[in-house]
Amino acid sequence: MRRLIAAALLGLPLALAAAQAGASDFRSLAEPAILYDAPSKQGKPLFVIQRYTPVEMVVNIDRWVKVREPAGSLLWLERRQLSEKRTAIITAARADIRQKPDAGAPLAFEAVKDVVLELTDKPADGWVRVKHRDGTSGFIRINQIWGL
Incomplete structure (x- = not known):
């Protein structure tokens, strides 16, 4: 049992390094x-x-x-x-950007495929805060963009 625990603990740094190396x-x-x-x-x-x-x-x-x-x-x-500025590009035909990270939240604005948005925060719970070049901001589902 001790050998199993020791092997797991010794392998942990390698697993963490591999996970970090795989990050985009x-x-x-x-x-x-x-x-x-x-x-x-x-x-x-x-x-x-x-x-x-x-x-x-x-x-x-x-x-x-x-x-x-x-x-x-x-x-x-x-x-x-x-x-270093982080941006993402819309991959969906049309994307709704919401005022809050909730599908039922009021619409902040809409964007179409290939529009580039600035990422203003880290993704959380399937949403990320974005800003359009006109200054309008809101939250978009991460499955509607590429660049994260």
Whole structure:
């Protein structure tokens, strides 16, 4: 029994490290950015992604970061183009943003697919507080956005 408890306690730090390593690291773009197929300006430029768009950081190599963009492609951009500001993008055809984190709460505003919202708090109980660029804020269900 003691060996079982000791093994469990010794494995706990490894389990915590693995859980933290699996956590997604999202950022937004500080400026419009060209996405490349390789970590170099000699790589093939594929397309431009707009300012504030959320991206998931997957690999860091010197001045370059491999990111997953909202459509799911894995591409490269220069690290200097990333911002610490957290944003999310609407994935549902239409999303209701509520005044409180409750489906029965009054509507604060509506947003459609691909609208980018600033995250103003951490998710809790399936909701997250967001702010539109016009300053209006409210709560949205986390299953209607990408970038958390």
